[in-house]
Amino acid sequence: MGRLAVLISGRGSNLQALIDAIDAGKLDAEIVLVISDRAGALGLSRAQKAGIPAQVLLWEGEERRTQYFERMTELLQKAQVDLVILAGFMRLLSANLVRAFPQGIINIHPSLLPAFPGLRSQRQALEYGVKVAGCTVHFVDEGLDSGPIIVQKAVPVYDGDTEEILSERILVKEHEALPEAISLVLSKQWQIRGRRVICEY
Numbered sequence: 364m365g366r367l368a369v370l371i372s373g374r375g376s377n378l379q380a381l382i383d384a385i386d387a388g389k390l391d392a393e394i395v396l397v398i399s400d401r402a403g404a405l406g407l408s409r410a411q412k413a414g415i416p417a418q419v420l421l422w423e424g425e426e427r428r429t430q431y432f433e434r435m436t437e438l439l440q441k442a443q444v445d446l447v448i449l450a451g452f453m454r455l456l457s458a459n460l461v462r463a464f465p466q467g468i469i470n471i472h473p474s475l476l477p478a479f480p481g482l483r484s485q486r487q488a489l490e491y492g493v494k495v496a497g498c499t500v501h502f503v504d505e506g507l508d509s510g511p512i513i514v515q516k517a518v519p520v521y522d523g524d525t526e527e528i529l530s531e532r533i534l535v536k537e538h539e540a541l542p543e544a545i546s547l548v549l550s551k552q553w554q555i556r557g558r559r560v561i562c563e564y
């Protein structure tokens with residue numbers, strides 16, 4: 364059984380999808396720690412309700428970035444996690460933290476990467492005019508939304524879509540993609556070829 368830490372910044376619906384997948388026996392894992400960089404994050408109460416230890420690690424500004432991620436690395440190492448999941452965690456990790464967990468950090472992003480990295484990807488997709496959008500679960504490397512791709516799921520974009528409507532359609536797929544990707548990674552039956560994670564079963 365894999366030991367997961369989940370990092371959040373807000374609503375925590377992806378965290379909830381993981382809690383539900385574990386409860387339903389679809390994901391053989393245990394969430395041993397939730398860390399939020401915001402005090403009021405809704406995801407914190409989801410963790411609390413599920414009996415998962417949750418901690419707020421308040422962001423103290425760019426000038427304390429190094430110390431912030433050193434502290435986070437300590438917490439994650441102390442919790443002896445197998446995988447760190449960025450589930451709506453809206454900060455770029457330090458290179459040292461990424462190096463401390465080689466192929467041990469995964470992120471969910473609301474676009475079909477490499478299209479539309481960064482913030483408000485659904486809006487970027489609408490503004491560009493694409494007809495297919497989606498989500499990507501990928502390993503985290505030292506870049507922005509740039510590591511090897513584990514799972515992607517696509518959704519159509521309709522003419523009348525707003526950012527909210529498209530985000531909601533993508534979110535449904537995110538909630539399927541994240542547990543699926545974690546199961547694959549925990550199975551250890553994969554390898555990285557180029558920028559792809561290849562499933563070996």
Ligand code: GAR
Pocket residue numbers: 371372373374375376377378406450451452453471472473481482483534537
């Ligand atoms: C999700 O749409 C996730 O893909 C996105 O934030 C949302 C968090 O929702 N993440 C990013 O944009 C990261 N670059 P949630 O808090 O309900 O899981």
